[in-house]
Amino acid sequence: MKLVQFYVRQDPDRKPRVGAVNGESEIVALKTEGTMRDVIEAGGASDLGKGDSHRLEDVKLLSPLTNPDKxxxxxxxxxxxxxxxxxxxxxxxxxxxxxxxxxxxxxxxxxxxxxxxxxxxxxxxxxxxxxxxxxxxxxxxxxxxxxxxxxxxxxxxxxxxxxxxxxxxxxxxxxxxxxxxxxxxxxxxxxxxxxxxxxxxxxxxxxxxxxxxxxxxxxxxxxxxxxxxxxxxxxxxxxxxxxxxxxxxxxxxxxxxxxxxxxxxxxxxxxxxxxxxxx
The missing domain is CATH 3.90.850.10 (Fumarylacetoacetase-like, C-terminal domain)
Incomplete structure (x- = not known):
């Protein structure tokens, strides 16, 4: 699984989200309010539900981890x-x-x-x-x-x-x-x-x-x-x-x-x- 942190370019608040890469050109948001670090601490993304999907060109990829401890x-x-x-x-x-x-x-x-x-x-x-x-x-x-x-x-x-x-x-x-x-x-x-x-x-x-x-x-x-x-x-x-x-x-x-x-x-x-x- 490829996991990303991203925001949707058209969202006015540009809220960071966690998602999974689907194929070559789609990002599927995962149902979590946390950061990637939160997802990792909770045991990973396999048990998270999937939300809306977006074309890769319509999102901005952030660093996959923005708040590591070290x-x-x-x-x-x-x-x-x-x-x-x-x-x-x-x-x-x-x-x-x-x-x-x-x-x-x-x-x-x-x-x-x-x-x-x-x-x-x-x-x-x-x-x-x-x-x-x-x-x-x-x-x-x-x-x-x-x-x-x-x-x-x-x-x-x-x-x-x-x-x-x-x-x-x-x-x-x-x-x-x-x-x-x-x-x-x-x-x-x-x-x-x-x-x-x-x-x-x-x-x-x-x-x-x-x-x-x-x-x-x-x-x-x-x-x-x-x-x-x-x-x-x-x-x-x-x-x-x-x-x-x-x-x-x-x-x-x-x-x-x-x-x-x-x-x-x-x-x-x-x-x-x-x-x-x-x-």
Whole structure:
């Protein structure tokens, strides 16, 4: 099942709703007054009734999660990305946070702050936690996955790499476009073997497979849950493959007017345009 948060463009209040994707061009509203996080906390969407349906072109897709308790990002988690970053392969996962202010949806415009000159893209497979997880054994870690989505870990390299830690360069408003939907775990047989790619203005910049992850999904869930309780709706963004703008020769930085399409096999494509900050 593909689950979305959306509003109907013609609705005057543009109230966010939860829905399911039907086929290629229809969204069916689910009978709930809550958010996607509420649906996940209640055990999922399988028992929810269906309401009105809308053509995909008549709705605005929001980030599939707009109020997670935590967004935990993993850095340097593909071998070739470590090499292009001129860093050493980590012995334990490299962690940094993003926050709800970072979240945008499919086709939302990402604003590049005036002080940022080195804005970069990073396609990532993101894991959505389905139930409370604390000290989860490795062998049962996948039981705690609700589903998967795509996250573009947009980064301000000139801030990130010139400060003692990464948060300010990573947690900028709008720097975590996510979506276009959540694909429930039963729909992806092997999330550890998915094609993952990104194009910039139609040109392929990243092209890899999640089998190249240094720390895989079960390990990340178990590792994180040993010291922090993972909650339903939490997002773990698993890291990006090689091909980021920082690692290219010459380097490539996002600029106003650029369009980035991030794709993960079995999920779909997340598209966002970039614009200059209006001061």
């Amino acid at each position: 967004i935990i990002c993993i850095g340097l988690n593909y071998h070739d990305h470590v090499i292009e970053s001129n860093m050493q392969v980590p012995k334990v996962p490299v962690l940094f946070p993003k926050y709800n202010n970072c979240l945008l949806g499919h086709d939302d415009e990402v604003t590049i702050p005036a002080e940022v000159e080195q804005c970069d893209y990073e396609v990532e497979l993101a894991v959505v936690i389905g139930k409370t997880a604390k000290r989860v054994p490795l062998e049962s870690a996948m039981d705690y996955v609700f589903g998967y989505t795509i996250l573009n870990d947009v980064s301000a390299r000139d801030i990130q790499l010139n400060e003692p830690q990464w948060t300010r360069g990573k947690a900028i408003d709008g720097f975590a476009p996510t979506g276009p939907w959540i694909v429930t775990a039963d729909e992806l047989a092997d999330p550890g073997n998915l094609g993952i790619s990104l194009t910039l203005n139609g040109e392929t910049m990243q092209n890899s497979n999640t089998k190249e992850l240094i720390f895989n999904i079960p390990y990340l869930i178990s590792f994180l849950s040993n010291t922090m309780t993972l909650q339903p709706g939490d997002i773990i963004s698993t890291g990006t493959p090689p091909g980021v703008g920082m690692g290219r020769k010459p380097q490539v930085w996002l600029k106003p007017g650029d369009v980035v399409e991030a794709t993960v096999e079995g999920i779909g494509t997340l598209r966002n345009a970039f614009a200059a900050e209006r001061i």
